[in-house]
C-alpha cells in the first residue's frame with residue numbers, strides 16, 4: 001500500500017463511519033500527522049493531493065514545511081503537540097491552527113504574539129478528559145474559566161476542543177464528553193480520533209481527525 005492508497009482508504013472509512021450513523025454530520029477533515037516522517041513520505045502525501053498536515057514540534061515543523069509552504073500555498077498546518085512559550089512566536093508565524101492551547105501562560109504569550117504579528121491564528125483548547133496527572137490539557141471543570149480567560153483576557157479566537165483519550169479507556173466515552181463540552185460552550189470544532197479510534201470519533205461529531213501511523217506507517 002502506498003501513502004496515496006492509505007489516504008484514500010482512510011477517506012473511504014471516514015465517509016462510511018459518517019454514513020452509517022448520520023449523513024447530516026459535518027464532514028470531518030483529515031489531518032495527516034507528519035511528525036518523524038521523511039521528506040520523501042511527506043512529498044508522497046503532497047503528490048497524492050493532500051494539503052492538511054499536523055506536527056508536534058515547532059522546530060521539526062519548520063524543517064518540514066518552511067520551504068514547502070512557498071510551493072504549496074494551499075497548505076494547512078496544525079500544531080497538535082505541546083507548545084513552549086519560547087516557541088510561540090515561531091508557531092504563530094507558521095501554523096494555521098494551534099490545537100494544543102493548554103495553560104494560561106501560553107494563552108497570554110500567544111495573544112501578545114498574535115497582536116505583535118498582526119496574525120490571528122485560531123486555537124483549540126486541549127482538554128484532559130481523563131484527568132491524567134501526567135497529561136497536558138485543561139480538566140473539564142476548569143474549561144469554562146479557562147475559555148473565558150483565553151477569549152476575554154488574551155483576545156484569542158478559540159474555535160473548539162481537542163483531546164487524546166487515556167490509552168486504557170474506551171475512547172468513545174472521552175469523545176462524547178468532549179462533544180458535550182463543546183456544545184455547552186458553543187464551540188464548533190472537535191479534534192478527536194487517531195489511527196486506532198477515528199471511526200469511533202466521527203459518529204460523535206469529530207470535525208478533525210489526526211492520523212499518522214495509518215497513513216505513513218510506523219514512525220522511526
Ligand SMILES: *Cc1c(COP(=O)(O)O)cnc(C)c1O
Nearest residue numbers: 033080194195210211212213214
Ligand atoms: C502522533 C499524534 C497523532 C497521530 O497518531 P497515530 O496513532 O499515529 O495516528 C495524533 N494526535 C496527536 C496529538 C499526536 O501526537
